[in-house]
Amino acid sequence: MNLEIKNSAGEVIQRSKNLRGIRRKVGRDAVRHIGIRQCECNCGYLYILFHNGDNFSTNFASFEVLKTSVRNWRNLQGCLISVNGWWTRVDKTLGV
DSSP, X not given: OOXXXXXXXXXEXXXXXXXXXXXXXXXXXXXXXXXXEEOTTSOEEEEEEXXXXXXXXXXXXXXXXXXXXXXXXXXXXXXXXXXXXXEEEOOTTSOO
């Protein structure tokens, strides 16, 4: 699987074989907001929008694994997040 970060024009600016490269970008650049969504098959969808317009999206096999990953992602603590269309902030104490 090859994960891609795209700029606001839709051009691929970075590729990664796993989330490690994505986590590195989140650590360097400010995140405007993230979105997670549960699909009918119980899989998850993750979308990250950076302040400079770059974006990233991918699917997870499990929505529960996605929620846990986002909750434990320290660089996302306090970020604005949309969970199935409801806006909140990433917080370890929330059920996000």
